[in-house]
Amino acid sequence: MSVTTVERAAPRETPSPEPSYLTAEHTVGSWLLTRDHKRIALLFFASITFFFFVGGIAATLMRLNLATPQGLLQPSVYNRMFTMHGIIMVWFFLIPSIPTTFGNFFIPLMIGARDLAFPRVNLGSWYVFNLSGLVVLYSLVMGGADTGWTFYTPLSASYANGYVFAAAMAVFINGFSSIMTSLNFIVTIHRLRAPGMTWLRLPLFVWGIYAVSVVMLTATPVLAMDTLLLAVERFIGVGLFDPTRGGDPILWQHMFWFYSHPAVYIMILPAMGVVSEIIPCYARRPIFGYVGMVLALMAIAILSFFVWAHHMFVAGISIYAGVFFSLTTFFVAVPSAIKVFNWTVSLHKGSIVFDAPMLYSLGFVLLFTVGGVTGLMLATLAIDVGVHGTYFVIAHFHYIMVGATVSAYFAALHYWWPKITGRLYPESWARFAAILTYVGFNLTFFPQFILGYLGMPRRSYTYPVEWQSWNVLSSAGASILAVAYALPLLYLGWSLIWGRKAGPNPWGATGLEWTTPSPPPDHNFSSTPTVVHEPYLYDPEKATFVSQEGTRHAG
Amino acid sequence: MYRWIPFWPDTAAVNAEVVNNLYIAELIVSGLIVATVVAMILAFGVRYRRGSPASRANLVQKTWHLEVGWTTATLGAFLILFVWGASIYIWLFQAPQGDEEVYVVGKRWMWKVEHPGGQREINALHVPVDKTIRVVMGSEDVIHSFFVPAFRIKHDVVPGTLQTIWFKANKTGVFRLVCTQFCGLQHATMQGEVDVMSAPDYARWLTEQGVHESLADQGRDVFRAHGCSGCHDENSTVHAPSLAGLYGTYVHLQDGSVRLADEAYIRDCILNPRSFTVAGFPPVMPDFSGQLGEDEVLKLIAYIKSIGKTRETGR
Amino acid sequence: MTIEVDPRRARPFPFVVAWALLLLLFGVSLWTAFLGLGLWAPVIQFGIAAIQVATVFILFMRLKGPPSLKWLFAVSGFFWLLFLYGLTMTDYSNRKGWPPAVPVSSSQQVHPPGS
């Protein structure tokens, strides 16, 4: 196996022979009707950034309202704000955040393929996503739904008078977008791997996206059916969840959470994949227990379907179902514990560089650990009876969704920014933004754990005066977090024009995507690469690394 | 006992103390795990930062025993907490007979409380201290959730059936009652007070309400008004199951199943007789689901339970 | 360029036999509906439906031949449904107060359907 040593030369300025995917064509049609997975990734990136800020505005209004007991918004406006914040953030930012942008862009590059299996289906997924975005914006502009993002019947079916039908249909249509994306990934990873890229040589990000796609493909249809039945019940006034006709409102909860708990794993699995890419690169050493990580990813994907009723311990389900689902929830925490352990030990004997992606990833590991551990508290039946429906639950899932997933999203954004745009971002600003995110986040959501155990119910626009100090602390933290999320927009935008040119491999990483010039040409690889090594072949002792197709580099 | 813990909610019920101990145990175990992860990240981060002299020789890529050890340790610790939590849950969610009973009906944005003695309250619940109070809850419209933070008890109130939960206050005082399942516009103000009083104060409070006709007596009037006595009375000619002493016994149904005659069962029989015909009786009972309000059903249940009691005292 | 024909497709005969088998099974299923089997009727009818579906899968959707990834995809849909059907039974089989009595809807629905 010939190993050619290439000195890590300064990024020489030889113009790459082919034009990059950005400069290949310039017409609007070439963007809106593109079949190139890299351009579709950027289209998705634009859509979800827009929805991230729409959801963020709803969140800031809520935090302003909760800064004082008497509040800022009318009750009906606050109720619609938290509902739309939930719907937009869950379905229009978190679920598509990493798979549709970095998944679309890097899965073909990482497995050595020229494009995804079905490019037209991929573009269709973006258009279906935007269609559902229009429907949710219609529902938001016309007044929004006031049922909470969980749409519990019979409130959502017959008592709420907001735009529940439009919101439910938006979620229904959005389901198809994630199905089309996940279908594309599964078939691509099965069929289009480069020669030599066996299953155990796949980078962990590709495994993460594969696990997410399996969960998306099998969980989303149940939500589609659920929201369809709700829309039918809402539209004709008679439905399957109507207690006045013998229907069971808890049946809605069963089918909703059968989707929505795997959905929270849809949000965290790609984030785990991203962090498993970044930590070895900046610790300059192979990941600890690669096979253990792969098994943990797939175990989470499968076990996530057995735990959904831990959202319903006090909803009136039978005691034995409560005990059963509490037990399975403890077992689903085991793979997550393995992954946290492996990430931490992956720092052992490395030569660690604390760049921005690494800071975001370490922030991910810490916040995910706190989120996971409080999740186990909520899985303990007696504690859940005390804190269900209070701010303890809100703090728990924000630690996982915002603390872990959004930190990993920003980590991926910084880690792959040079490859996507060919530019390097200012390192000091990025580190400041990462630390500010971590501080702002903890200040926002840790007080809510205390409020939760004190008994402050969620989804209420007011609270007793004695808790104002905690809420003011939380609102202050929220403003810091808002700044920390806006900062990357500024300096990354700045780097687009004035940033230094990035060579093919600025961080010295081993993935196949780093063997292409950045930004990569239209068809990724001029000749299909053959893979010889497993991923993450870093050697901290001799400070060299071997990329997956066999060339050894210094650094 | 918990005064020395900062920011701790007040604890005013027997089960609240048990939950407190479990919560503290969870905090300790979770704190340990988070501390371990933070310590390891800091230690490795400092010791193996780029340019540090530490040796990187014979780097460990995979050791199953360390990984399996860490996982089984954490799983073992949490399974103990699971068993402890589950036992409290089963103890809490199987309401015993209780010394006192209270009927609570959740209606959009208010809690309507009815005591067996006929006293009615809105958004307030007066209970004696050191007594096991059994709360029977129903909802008239959407799903609410009966939550008293000081007692650490909570149960969703689902329209269509009756739910029961119990508590035993061990401290007098006024504690907040809250609805934690979003139920519409004024969900945030659907709150009330649980006023735990000593026994004499509670007795005096009951008499002050000035209502003489107990819930059971009101139930008897409803029982006669809707013609139930026509079939179910002692001396009626119609072949119908006798209701005397029914409460708390096991009933054999037509389809072979056996159901404990608790409030939910009696309510089902009144409103949906067809699916609960008792073995050996013709399914002729008319369907009352259109004519009886939630309060009247609760009154009938109180009356049917009272028939059971008088027979025992009679023996 | 020789047109090599997929051997599975040569003769229409096996497909016509499968078609006849499906209609026969349909007849049996119809017949069981009128036998008054009570609780066993749905079990048998859905069993026959499962056999019919298997026939359609294997022959009409060309799953015949060495087991491949398509088999896994064909079966995994039903496998996932087991989770939904099975685990909800832990709740409904012994939930207190189930099936619910139909309550009186004393406060009429405040919301006119259709908005």
Added chain:
Amino acid sequence: MPDRGARLLEVQYANLAHQGETAELGIWAFLINETIFFGALIFTYYFYRLTYPHDFALAARDTVLWCGSVNLAILVTSSLTMVLGINAAAQGERTKMIRWLVATCALGFAFMLVKGYEYYLDFQDQVVPAVNYVAKSGEGPAGELFWVFYWVATGLHAIHLMTGVGLVLYMLLWRIRRGEITPVYYTPLEVVGVYWSFVDVVWLFLFPSIYLVGRS
């Protein structure tokens, strides 16, 4: 011939066989999603039938059995004609292929006609929830739940069938007319065939749950 084959080959595939095989895997992956979609609907039916056996039996007695049976026969036959159409494509007999595909479309329309007539009968029978519903004597309120399931299930199935007919027409009027379906590469037709047979599979499950309840 080879130039048309080359034009069909997409850039990310090694050869046409690779592309065809991947396309088939794609439709099967989509069918996982559809199986669970209809499976969740039949779950609500299975759950309510367990809970209210008596009401469901009474309500289901009013379904039009002969319509359901004729429709099942039509769909099973259309699966057969679809497969024979694909066989003809594989053997390169263009006219036989077109004849079988036209027969499949015709059977699809026949199904819609019978279904439409059945809906008309149901409307006469006043079993349309909320629009025109009268509960039969002795039937509890849960009967209406059965009819909500009936209309949602058969409506969704009809939409899927119309999509199937649309796909076959797309094949006939577009892909075959432009000569893209050749014995070397007929995978698009095979994908439509798999989807069509799946719609037939859904009806195989819906038939016993709707029409064979409460007949004895």
